[in-house]
Amino acid sequence: MDFDFTEEQLMVRDTARDFAVRELDPIAAKLDAEATYPADKVKQLAEMGFLGLAIPEEHGGGGMDYVSYVLAMEEISRACAGTGVIMSVNNSLVCDPLVKYCTPEQKKKYLEPLAAGRKLGCFGLTEPGAGSDVSGMKTNAVLQGDTWVLNGEKNFITNAPNSQTAIIFAYTDKAKKHKGISAFIVPMDAKGVSCGPKEHKLGICASHSSSIFMDDVRLPKDALLGQLGEGFKIAMTTLDAGRIGIASQALGIARAALEEAIAFAKERQAFGGPIANLQAIQFKLADMATRLDAARLLTLHAAWLKDSGQKFSKESSMAKVFAAEAASFVADESLQIHGGYGYTKEYAAERHFRDARITEIYEGTSEIQRVVIAASLIRD
Numbered sequence: 030m031d032f033d034f035t036e037e038q039l040m041v042r043d044t045a046r047d048f049a050v051r052e053l054d055p056i057a058a059k060l061d062a063e064a065t066y067p068a069d070k071v072k073q074l075a076e077m078g079f080l081g082l083a084i085p086e087e088h089g090g091g092g093m094d095y096v097s098y099v100l101a102m103e104e105i106s107r108a109c110a111g112t113g114v115i116m117s118v119n120n121s122l123v124c125d126p127l128v129k130y131c132t133p134e135q136k137k138k139y140l141e142p143l144a145a146g147r148k149l150g151c152f153g154l155t156e157p158g159a160g161s162d163v164s165g166m167k168t169n170a171v172l173q174g175d176t177w178v179l180n181g182e183k184n185f186i187t188n189a190p191n192s193q194t195a196i197i198f199a200y201t202d203k204a205k206k207h208k209g210i211s212a213f214i215v216p217m218d219a220k221g222v223s224c225g226p227k228e229h230k231l232g233i234c235a236s237h238s239s240s241i242f243m244d245d246v247r248l249p250k251d252a253l254l255g256q257l258g259e260g261f262k263i264a265m266t267t268l269d270a271g272r273i274g275i276a277s278q279a280l281g282i283a284r285a286a287l288e289e290a291i292a293f294a295k296e297r298q299a300f301g302g303p304i305a306n307l308q309a310i311q312f313k314l315a316d317m318a319t320r321l322d323a324a325r326l327l328t329l330h331a332a333w334l335k336d337s338g339q340k341f342s343k344e345s346s347m348a349k350v351f352a353a354e355a356a357s358f359v360a361d362e363s364l365q366i367h368g369g370y371g372y373t374k375e376y377a378a379e380r381h382f383r384d385a386r387i388t389e390i391y392e393g394t395s396e397i398q399r400v401v402i403a404a405s406l407i408r409d
């Protein structure tokens with residue numbers, strides 16, 4: 030693994046950093062407080078090629094690698110974690126499986142507008158009764174002549190209220206258990222598709238999520254993504270890459286919390302000087318920075334494995350669980366260093382504390398990441 034970034038990777042990181050400082054920092058607190066979807070910022074990210082950053086240019090994407098994607102995701106999420114996840118869902122949960130599993134015709138029709146950011150996508154896997162246990166889903170699809178008919182309900186779907194396209198997982202043969210799940214590309218304006226109300230969330234409030242209801246949704250035959258019965262595998266391989274995106278989002282949240290804690294500690298006076306002079310504060314900062322660096326190395330390693338065509342499922346779960354727990358730890362310590370001020374809306378510490386928490390839950394809880402890591406250790 031090369032620890033030096035290429036010029037292209039640095040260019041992506043610096044472009045993301047400039048955008049985050051200029052466009053997101055001034056509005057992130059307001060987006061959070063008002064739970065506003067940053068439509069114009071998402072449009073700008075699309076124009077910069079960031080909604081399909083690691084998708085080949087021939088399919089409308091930015092043509093960069095996953096290391097670049099990690100660097101960009103950290104920068105965007107450092108300023109606004111909600112905007113970060115809007116970007117990561119479109120990149121890794123939607124465009125990635127379309128690159129891998131679409132036919133050439135499907136790529137033209139479905140992938141290109143998403144990779145270019147003319148459309149936004151969401152990933153419909155979770156259901157009210159099926160989160161970690163994917164095979165517990167109830168949504169089903171039946172082929173009637175040349176038409177697929179979908180019925181069911183998905184929930185907690187990030188980007189759903191703002192999306193034009195969804196990847197929906199449904200049983201096509203319940204008797205075959207996970208081997209009877211298939212994946213479908215569903216236009217959100219298809220007759221019978223509707224979204225529930227936006228969920229009121231603890232954090233990442235700029236990103237909107239909701240249920241998706243499907244009531245006799247009729248789709249053409251080419252709505253099937255990949256082979257019949259391949260849906261579970263598509264979901265798992267997609268999440269392998271998606272988890273690198275969430276790990277990067279966690280890096281951004283942790284970095285914001287650390288940088289603000291350092292600035293506050295140098296400013297805040299107590300016991301005759303800045304609290305940064307106190308060893309109790311210094312030890313906290315040291316632990317925060319060490320966990321953040323370790324999380325970044327794990328995340329970049331997983332991205333590098335993916336870029337070099339090697340297996341990365343275990344490593345992306347390691348990166349995700351470690352970065353998510355590091356983000357929660359760093360954000361918690363940052364709030365503590367801020368003292369009473371940290372508990373108010375005057376400082377961003379409480380926002381980072383709230384934003385960090387979801388990284389331990391979505392795209393597989395920390396418990397599920399440990400299941401994936403342990404299974405790989407025993408199997409391989």
Ligand code: CAA
Nearest residue numbers: 154155160161163187262265266268269342391392393397
């Ligand atoms: N790649 C390829 N194949 C895989 C795989 C992977 N990463 N993981 C499992 N498989 C295969 C297995 O090899 C097995 O294949 P065979 O049947 O041929 O032997 C098959 O899939 C079933 O595997 P398991 O027996 O391990 O399946 P399981 O039912 O026990 O589930 C699990 C395993 C790890 C718990 C999995 O269900 C899982 O990851 N759950 C978490 C789901 C999740 O992350 N949801 C997030 C929703 S999306 C989201 O959060 C988006 C958002 O809002 C931002």
